[in-house]
Amino acid sequence: MANPRFSALQTIQNRIPVPPITRKARPSEIFGENVFSKTVMKHYLSKEVYKKLLAAMEHGATIDREIADPVSSAIKAWALDKGATHFTHWFQPLTGMAAEKHDSFLEFADEEAIDKFSGDELAQQEPDASSFPNGGLRSTFEARGYTAWDCSSPVFIFETTYGKTLCIPTIFVSYTGESLDYKIPLLKSMAALDKAAVDVCNFFDKRIKRVVPTLGAEQEYFLMDEAYYNLRPDLILSGRTLMGASPARGQQLDDHYFGAIPERAFAFMNELEFEALKMGIPLKTRHNEVAPSQFECAPRFEEMNVAVDHGQILMDLIDRIARKHKLRALLHEKPFAGINGSGKHNNWSMGTDTGKNLLTPGSNPQENLMFLVFFSTVIKAVYEYADVLRASISSAGNDHRLGANEAPPAIVSVFIGSQLSKMLDEIVSPSRKRKKDQPSAYMKLGISKIPELFLDNTDRNRTSPFAFTGNKFEFRAVGSSANSARPMIVLNTAVAELLQEFKKKVDAKIKRGRKKEAAMLDVIREFLKTSKAIRFEGDGYSDEWVKEAEARGLANVKQTPHAMDAYLSEKAVNLFFNNGIFGKEELHARYEVFIENYLNKIKIEADLMADMGLTAAIPPAVNYQRTLLSNIEAAADAGLNKKVVAAQVKIVEKIGGYINDIVDLGEELAKAREKADKQADATAEAKAYAEDVFPYFEKIRSAIDSLEMLVPDELWSLPKYREMLFVK
Ligand code: ADP
Numbered sequence: 001m002a003n004p005r006f007s008a009l010q011t012i013q014n015r016i017p018v019p020p021i022t023r024k025a026r027p028s029e030i031f032g033e034n035v036f037s038k039t040v041m042k043h044y045l046s047k048e049v050y051k052k053l054l055a056a057m058e059h060g061a062t063i064d065r066e067i068a069d070p071v072s073s074a075i076k077a078w079a080l081d082k083g084a085t086h087f088t089h090w091f092q093p094l095t096g097m098a099a100e101k102h103d104s105f106l107e108f109a110d111e112e113a114i115d116k117f118s119g120d121e122l123a124q125q126e127p128d129a130s131s132f133p134n135g136g137l138r139s140t141f142e143a144r145g146y147t148a149w150d151c152s153s154p155v156f157i158f159e160t161t162y163g164k165t166l167c168i169p170t171i172f173v174s175y176t177g178e179s180l181d182y183k184i185p186l187l188k189s190m191a192a193l194d195k196a197a198v199d200v201c202n203f204f205d206k207r208i209k210r211v212v213p214t215l216g217a218e219q220e221y222f223l224m225d226e227a228y229y230n231l232r233p234d235l236i237l238s239g240r241t242l243m244g245a246s247p248a249r250g251q252q253l254d255d256h257y258f259g260a261i262p263e264r265a266f267a268f269m270n271e272l273e274f275e276a277l278k279m280g281i282p283l284k285t286r287h288n289e290v291a292p293s294q295f296e297c298a299p300r301f302e303e304m305n306v307a308v309d310h311g312q313i314l315m316d317l318i319d320r321i322a323r324k325h326k327l328r329a330l331l332h333e334k335p336f337a338g339i340n341g342s343g344k345h346n347n348w349s350m351g352t353d354t355g356k357n358l359l360t361p362g363s364n365p366q367e368n369l370m371f372l373v374f375f376s377t378v379i380k381a382v383y384e385y386a387d388v389l390r391a392s393i394s395s396a397g398n399d400h401r402l403g404a405n406e407a408p409p410a411i412v413s414v415f416i417g418s419q420l421s422k423m424l425d426e427i428v429s430p431s432r433k434r435k436k437d438q439p440s441a442y443m444k445l446g447i448s449k450i451p452e453l454f455l456d457n458t459d460r461n462r463t464s465p466f467a468f469t470g471n472k473f474e475f476r477a478v479g480s481s482a483n484s485a486r487p488m489i490v491l492n493t494a495v496a497e498l499l500q501e502f503k504k505k506v507d508a509k510i511k512r513g514r515k516k517e518a519a520m521l522d523v524i525r526e527f528l529k530t531s532k533a534i535r536f537e538g539d540g541y542s543d544e545w546v547k548e549a550e551a552r553g554l555a556n557v558k559q560t561p562h563a564m565d566a567y568l569s570e571k572a573v574n575l576f577f578n579n580g581i582f583g584k585e586e587l588h589a590r591y592e593v594f595i596e597n598y599l600n601k602i603k604i605e606a607d608l609m610a611d612m613g614l615t616a617a618i619p620p621a622v623n624y625q626r627t628l629l630s631n632i633e634a635a636a637d638a639g640l641n642k643k644v645v646a647a648q649v650k651i652v653e654k655i656g657g658y659i660n661d662i663v664d665l666g667e668e669l670a671k672a673r674e675k676a677d678k679q680a681d682a683t684a685e686a687k688a689y690a691e692d693v694f695p696y697f698e699k700i701r702s703a704i705d706s707l708e709m710l711v712p713d714e715l716w717s718l719p720k721y722r723e724m725l726f727v728k
Pocket residue numbers: 214215216217218298299300301302347348349350357469471472
């Protein structure tokens with residue numbers, strides 16, 4: 001039989017490019033075409049209903065029954081006009097991808113076919129969703145789960161080649177009110193942040209009534225031809241390559257980064273952008289990333305709830321459209337060992353209803369003080385809840401990426417740039433050397449020197465997991481396949497908590513007679529002092545940092561089961577409970593879901609490792625050994641000097657050694673699994689897998705990769721790194 005690798009190569013060379021999509025209009029004209037937007041609402045709704053719906057949208061409420069009927073009629077009319085045939089409540093269970101269950105508009109009334117979509121169908125559904133992860137919540141409480149429209153996120157139409165579906169973004173909740181999704185806690189964390197931030201804003205400006213967190217998430221991914229993908233069971237089942245020798249040419253040359261986008265990838269991106277824009281996703285940038293065949297796209301930032309929904313839709317689109325182009329998109333955090341992994345950089349800030357970005361330094365002392373309040377509070381929040389933030393980005397996939405040489409380490413730290421650092425240090429301990437005629441700026445609040453400092457936008461540090469980038473923080477440690485809501489829930493809540501603390505402290509000082517501005521500066525100083533350890537300006541990839549971080553008492557938790565402990569700490573339980581995000585059971589349920597998810601992934605990988613070692617790596621090696629052995633035998637028969645085939649004997653022995661390693665290590669791995677499986681609970685089991693089973697992956701892989709480098713190319717049937725990464 002022909003080597004499937006070579007057949008794949010042939011297929012790829014004969015690919016006919018997907019015909020280009022014809023854009024019937026400019027991007028600005030197609031933007032939001034498939035969204036039930038405010039403009040569309042105005043057109044389809046009566047003035048009175050429109051006003052009520054708008055109010056509900058702004059307050060993040062679910063809609064009241066009174067307007068559900070007229071709104072659903074309008075949505076139905078719009079969706080049918082657009083050619084949609086089905087509708088679905090679209091929600092975000094803890095599986096990671098969005099879920100949907102389609103119902104047809106079609107109904108039969110008195111033998112007649114009609115299109116129906118009632119207020120009830122819009123407002124609430126009870127999907128048979130019992131198989132979504134719930135961490136035991138629904139067996140303890142109630143089996144039923146409900147979805148209800150979250151009208152702060154617009155209804156949209158999802159269009160595929162074969163049809164259009166009306167999607168209603170919904171929350172997913174159990175009968176007794178526990179959240180089973182990402183959206184409910186996200187909305188709650190946004191509300192907590194809103195309240196706490198408005199309270200603090202009102203120290204400065206009483207007109208501010210609303211603060212929303214904003215999110216702009218950059219999405220990295222790899223593209224690969226589907227013919228190769230289909231030959232890699234590890235990619236199909238685990239999303240990453242579990243084996244594969246390093247290509248001679250890795251990313252050393254860095255020539256892919258921002259280079260010309262290859263034609264097929266370009267065709268894919270073009271279509272991705274087109275479809276995303278139609279759904280109102282403000283996709284703005286596209287470019288090559290550092291690794292070969294790695295790309296990135298980024299929408300403009302939006303209100304967080306909508307940005308999170310859009311992030312989920314975007315991942316779905318990337319996956320679907322890649323398939324149309326005979327490509328596969330890899331959203332895994334680390335599809336290839338030794339090559340850069342993929343992240344989803346969460347750019348985060350807070351915006352007011354008066355149009356102010358709270359992380360933009362102002363142009364006068366008062367505005368600068370306001371900036372400093374929020375800036376130092378965020379730093380303090382990250383310091384206080386670093387472990388929970390670390391937990392919120394943990395997954396089996398991201399474990400491979402964090403701390404690998406090209407991604408931020410598992411140590412949470414904050415980068416703010418050297419100039420801001422200097423300024424903060426100066427605030428904490430004003431230098432004595434100030435000239436006489438220059439009054440102590442900080443006492444008088446003439447912090448007027450700050451604005452110029454911000455113009456320097458080159459002060460960047462790509463090695464930091466949490467970096468200030470001029471007017472926002474960028475949480476770079478988030479994994480590429482993650483739902484951004486998970487870390488954003490923690491960040492919003494932690495900042496809300498510290499803003500409350502800030503206010504409480506300032507109020508107490510004012511009560512004791514301290515001036516408002518001076519009181520705020522006191523607390524800023526205190527926050528900066530006590531959170532100093534989290535600030536790091538150096539190279540986050542270096543070994544020195546690992547040592548220094550340890551000396552500073554910062555945690556460096558490398559694996560998910562250990563990182564997740566933070567969710568169960570008293571501090572985390574109190575944080576989430578006091579801010580109304582999760583009850584203790586809900587938090588625990590979430591913990592269980594993530595631990596289960598980790599276990600499932602690592603078990604699949606363990607199965608694959610053993611299976612692929614035996615069925616894909618050993619057979620071609622044995623084949624080659626046989627050839628060599630008959631050669632050696634023939635040489636002996638011909639009476640040749642042993643020296644003639646000495647090297648071949650060595651190779652036969654080497655191959656034998658690696659084969660033995662694969663089999664022996666496989667047996668050890670099986671034993672380690674047996675032991676891990678006997679642990680009393682999922683926590684202990686997950687930790688045992690992380691500590692005792694996982695290390696075998698690397699060892700077995702190393703033996704397999706050694707074989708790959710010994711066995712003749714024509715015998716090896718798993719696509720190699722150089723092919724998957726470089727052949728376009
Ligand atoms: P940079 O040069 O820092 O990467 P970009 O303008 O390319 O800046 O922004 C990167 C991402 O950050 C984009 O998704 C952008 O929309 C987002 N972003 C910009 N401002 C904000 C903000 N105030 N809040 C949240 N995200 C923001």
